Amino acid sequence: MQENNWDIVITGGTLMTMSTGMEIIEDSIVGIKDGLIVAVCQNKDSGRAAFQTKETIDASGCIVMPGLVNTHTHLPMVCFRGMADDLPLMEWLTGHIFPAEARFVNKKMVYDGAMLAMAEMIMSGTTTFCDGYFFEDTITEAVSIAGMRAVVSQGFADFATPDNPMFEKMMAAAKRFVKHWQPHAPMITPAYFCHSPYTCSPATLVNVKEAAREAGILYLMHLLENKDEIDTILNRYGKKPVQHLLDLGVLDDQTVAVHCNWLTKEDMAVFADLGVKVSHNPESSMKLAAGVAPVPEMLQHDITVGIGTDGCASNNDMDMFREMDTAAKIHKVTLLDPTVMSAETVLKMATIDGAKVLGLNKLIGSIETGKQADIILVDMNQPHLTPLYNCYSQLVYAARGADVKTSIINGKIVMKDRQLRTIDLPTAMKNVRNIAADIIARK
Amino acid sequence: MQENNWDIVITGGTLMTMSTGMEIIEDSIVGIKDGLIVAVCQNKDSGRAAFQTKETIDASGCIVMPGLVNTHTHLPMVCFRGMADDLPLMEWLTGHIFPAEARFVNKKMVYDGAMLAMAEMIMSGTTTFCDGYFFEDTITEAVSIAGMRAVVSQGFADFATPDNPMFEKMMAAAKRFVKHWQPHAPMITPAYFCHSPYTCSPATLVNVKEAAREAGILYLMHLLENKDEIDTILNRYGKKPVQHLLDLGVLDDQTVAVHCNWLTKEDMAVFADLGVKVSHNPESSMKLAAGVAPVPEMLQHDITVGIGTDGCASNNDMDMFREMDTAAKIHKVTLLDPTVMSAETVLKMATIDGAKVLGLNKLIGSIETGKQADIILVDMNQPHLTPLYNCYSQLVYAARGADVKTSIINGKIVMKDRQLRTIDLPTAMKNVRNIAADIIARK
Numbered sequence: 095m096q097e098n099n100w101d102i103v104i105t106g107g108t109l110m111t112m113s114t115g116m117e118i119i120e121d122s123i124v125g126i127k128d129g130l131i132v133a134v135c136q137n138k139d140s141g142r143a144a145f146q147t148k149e150t151i152d153a154s155g156c157i158v159m160p161g162l163v164n165t166h167t168h169l170p171m172v173c174f175r176g177m178a179d180d181l182p183l184m185e186w187l188t189g190h191i192f193p194a195e196a197r198f199v200n201k202k203m204v205y206d207g208a209m210l211a212m213a214e215m216i217m218s219g220t221t222t223f224c225d226g227y228f229f230e231d232t233i234t235e236a237v238s239i240a241g242m243r244a245v246v247s248q249g250f251a252d253f254a255t256p257d258n259p260m261f262e263k264m265m266a267a268a269k270r271f272v273k274h275w276q277p278h279a280p281m282i283t284p285a286y287f288c289h290s291p292y293t294c295s296p297a298t299l300v301n302v303k304e305a306a307r308e309a310g311i312l313y314l315m316h317l318l319e320n321k322d323e324i325d326t327i328l329n330r331y332g333k334k335p336v337q338h339l340l341d342l343g344v345l346d347d348q349t350v351a352v353h354c355n356w357l358t359k360e361d362m363a364v365f366a367d368l369g370v371k372v373s374h375n376p377e378s379s380m381k382l383a384a385g386v387a388p389v390p391e392m393l394q395h396d397i398t399v400g401i402g403t404d405g406c407a408s409n410n411d412m413d414m415f416r417e418m419d420t421a422a423k424i425h426k427v428t429l430l431d432p433t434v435m436s437a438e439t440v441l442k443m444a445t446i447d448g449a450k451v452l453g454l455n456k457l458i459g460s461i462e463t464g465k466q467a468d469i470i471l472v473d474m475n476q477p478h479l480t481p482l483y484n485c486y487s488q489l490v491y492a493a494r495g496a497d498v499k500t501s502i503i504n505g506k507i508v509m510k511d512r513q514l515r516t517i518d519l520p521t522a523m524k525n526v527r528n529i530a531a532d533i534i535a536r537k
Numbered sequence: 538m539q540e541n542n543w544d545i546v547i548t549g550g551t552l553m554t555m556s557t558g559m560e561i562i563e564d565s566i567v568g569i570k571d572g573l574i575v576a577v578c579q580n581k582d583s584g585r586a587a588f589q590t591k592e593t594i595d596a597s598g599c600i601v602m603p604g605l606v607n608t609h610t611h612l613p614m615v616c617f618r619g620m621a622d623d624l625p626l627m628e629w630l631t632g633h634i635f636p637a638e639a640r641f642v643n644k645k646m647v648y649d650g651a652m653l654a655m656a657e658m659i660m661s662g663t664t665t666f667c668d669g670y671f672f673e674d675t676i677t678e679a680v681s682i683a684g685m686r687a688v689v690s691q692g693f694a695d696f697a698t699p700d701n702p703m704f705e706k707m708m709a710a711a712k713r714f715v716k717h718w719q720p721h722a723p724m725i726t727p728a729y730f731c732h733s734p735y736t737c738s739p740a741t742l743v744n745v746k747e748a749a750r751e752a753g754i755l756y757l758m759h760l761l762e763n764k765d766e767i768d769t770i771l772n773r774y775g776k777k778p779v780q781h782l783l784d785l786g787v788l789d790d791q792t793v794a795v796h797c798n799w800l801t802k803e804d805m806a807v808f809a810d811l812g813v814k815v816s817h818n819p820e821s822s823m824k825l826a827a828g829v830a831p832v833p834e835m836l837q838h839d840i841t842v843g844i845g846t847d848g849c850a851s852n853n854d855m856d857m858f859r860e861m862d863t864a865a866k867i868h869k870v871t872l873l874d875p876t877v878m879s880a881e882t883v884l885k886m887a888t889i890d891g892a893k894v895l896g897l898n899k900l901i902g903s904i905e906t907g908k909q910a911d912i913i914l915v916d917m918n919q920p921h922l923t924p925l926y927n928c929y930s931q932l933v934y935a936a937r938g939a940d941v942k943t944s945i946i947n948g949k950i951v952m953k954d955r956q957l958r959t960i961d962l963p964t965a966m967k968n969v970r971n972i973a974a975d976i977i978a979r980k
Contacts, residue, residue: 172923176930180865180879214920321873380866381934383875410934411921420863422623423823424870430764432826436623477657478854478938480615480966481973487619491824491853495921496939523923530924 098145102126107153112445112460126467129505155475161221161468162414163448165373166352166402168227170207173529175406199256204229206525208236213517218413218495221468221503226287228257241516245452247287285312292326303344319353319384336361355385362395371398371451376420378404390434400448413495437490467505541588545569550596555888555903569910572948598918604664604911605857606891608816609845611670613650616972618849642699647672649968651679656960661856661938664911664946669730671700684959688895690730728755735769746787762796762827779804798828805838814841814894819863821847833877843891856938880933910948
């Protein structure tokens with residue numbers, strides 16, 4: 095009998111693998127060693143006597159599943175959570191968000207904000223996210239300390255930003271950023287983020303895509319969040335946004351389009367053909383009244399779609415459980431069809447499909463031997479999770495972020511029994527409260 | 538200086554009164570005696586040395602607010618939570634829910650289900666609800682034990698039900714029910730619930746309304762949940778549902794219409810004129826793909842609208858915080874207008890306006906001296922509730938049921954620091970698990 099020396103064993107939980115076969119294993123064992131999943135089986139098949147482990151996590155009464163993948167965030171925007179809501183879009187953006195960003199975004203703000211956002215994400219089941227904001231370099235330092243897995247993207251737009259007062263120098267800064275962080279893969283994966291087709295010139299869009307191809311990294315973009323964008327691009331370039339991007343040659347399977355609320359069937363054919371991925375942020379788009387992305391049709395076109403929360407100024411939380419619930423329900427009522435966006439479909443979007451969107455599906459997104467150990471335990475021993483007929487339904491329609499008990503990223507326990515291990519939560523909250531107090535005082 | 542002998546004092550919280558002036562009092566004092574709110578003031582104005590109290594609740598770091606009012610529930614349906622989801626409506630209803638109800642609904646099931654549902658409701662901030670199900674008499678016994686405030690309704694339909702195999706005898710049973718429970722006001726308020734215009738004949742609708750008027754109680758009805766209902770009623774009676782009910786004379790200010798997803802402007806004028814109230818259940822109607830109620834237009838017509846979760850087979854939880862979040866967002870995206878359904882409007886719907894819907898607004902729904910003490914404390918010392926710019930935004934867009942720390946109903950503490958005091962939670966969960974195991978075994 096082979097002796098196993100594991101770092102961690104998770105025992106006795108209901109394991110939702112989210113692998114191709116979508117196996118669910120009752121009374122399961124997951125063995126973790128050197129950051130990797132080295133065993134997945136039923137307890138009775140584990141040869142229990144034979145393994146030794148440094149730490150045993152009792153998962154009885156829990157669902158054990160892959161950590162959630164949040165495909166779109168702006169972490170430091172937690173500092174603006176609830177600062178300005180229920181306003182007309184342009185008043186919100188130009189009267190509140192942009193001025194606040196211009197005045198209050200600095201390295202300390204993004205670091206403190208990122209730390210609090212990561213605390214919130216870990217405590218609600220997210221283990222991997224894809225972020226884009228100003229001073230992303232500083233954010234990424236925080237990510238390293240928190241021990242989360244992330245795609246971190248350097249932003250581009252054709253105007254000065256808090257971190258790039260000379261926007262002509264963005265590319266040089268971006269290249270330094272990628273060079274610095276690429277060796278930190280697969281925990282940190284740098285990427286480029288062109289803000290949108292209406293804030294980036296054709297030259298910027300093309301140059302950045304070229305640089306992304308050269309570096310072998312993802313190329314992200316907000317696309318078709320609002321309907322206005324269609325007319326804006328049509329007036330400016332004589333074609334609709336997706337055609338514009340297609341003609342520029344920037345669409346491919348390393349491109350992630352965020353929002354896509356106004357994607358047409360023709361656009362979907364283009365995306366499907368080229369392998370463009372989509373990040374779906376239903377709650378943000380509902381709250382901003384931006385639109386409902388035609389996700390069920392995208393799935394019919396075999397487009398890979400992940401879920402994202404967006405920033406906290408437009409949601410106002412980072413709870414992927416809540417986002418899953420909304421993602422499942424909004425399309426049913428929009429299409430008046432209760433069969434679209436099943437709980438199983440949505441849970442895939444929040445795990446393995448989210449990993450595919452970020453190009454990380456060989457590493458994470460399911461629980462299989464050989465994959466990186468990004469695993470969460472959801473405590474099902476709760477009144478609102480009783481009784482349990484169907485794990486997918488329960489997780490999507492009834493579970494909440496607060497039900498996540500323990501979280502492991504890259505084989506490291508970052509939260510155990512709701513206690514964070516890599517982030518000092520009281521300090522993270524205090525720092526952001528101080529930033530908010532300063533914003534209120536100086537308004 | 539007058540000496541106050543209070544039963545409970547809640548001290549140091551941010552008090553959201555939800556009274557007409559919507560006052561928010563920092564570092565507040567709420568005094569409770571004999572089930573009533575006897576003092577509401579700032580700590581510094583309280584003459585602290587002068588009052589004596591049996592129990593002091595430290596609310597520092599908390600929002601203190603009226604308990605939430607859930608205007609539409611079917612408590613025992615927690616037993617079917619997640620049993621059948623993502624199905625076509627008729628398959629769901631006639632293939633799963635109706636057969637399960639016919640086979641498994643009995644007194645034990647409704648009692649156990651109600652107990653678990655109330656545990657879930659208390660733990661997510663609800664203090665008052667309006668229920669309708671089979672064996673409502675047994676449910677009401679559970680309500681008395683749990684110490685929640687409720688409108689409990691005896692149902693009517695023109696077919697046999699688990700509790701009334703001879704449907705002709707429903708009225709006699711209903712009258713007994715009302716007579717038995719009316720003396721338990723204001724904790725228990727009996728009402729009549731005609732299932733819908735398509736399951737109740739004109740004679741039933743009229744007879745029940747007459748009996749409701751005689752008893753001076755509320756008259757509830759599911760109305761215009763699905764679009765089909767319009768054609769069904771039109772074909773049967775030659776007029777649309779609201780006109781049908783208007784002609785029958787059953788609409789008045791003691792009538793509560795549940796759902797109203799397909800209410801027209803003409804219908805709204807009728808409701809406004811007669812004072813008919815509405816219970817809005819956005820998550821249930823999204824999940825069942827039933828429709829989006831035109832609530833912003835109803836509010837423009839000065840119709841009083843409350844929020845409800847509906848039963849757990851169609852939601853699948855009873856968390857009013859989640860329901861508020863969805864209520865605020867779904868109308869923004871439906872009307873493509875981010876200014877409709879502000880957080881403040883939605884929080885009123887879930888408190889004082891919900892109380893108005895149930896005819897209880899003189900007793901509950903706001904924190905004012907003389908009102909019954911139905912009060913919750915929300916622990917704001919959480920990462921996802923940091924920082925705090927606006928209490929309304931934070932509660933509606935970021936808070937969750939799990940953030941409710943302590944709950945007081947009728948001056949009695951039913952939950953303190955997340956520990957239930959009137960319900961044995963492990964037993965409540967075990968009982969419903971056993972019911973579910975039986976359903977699974979006998980399917």
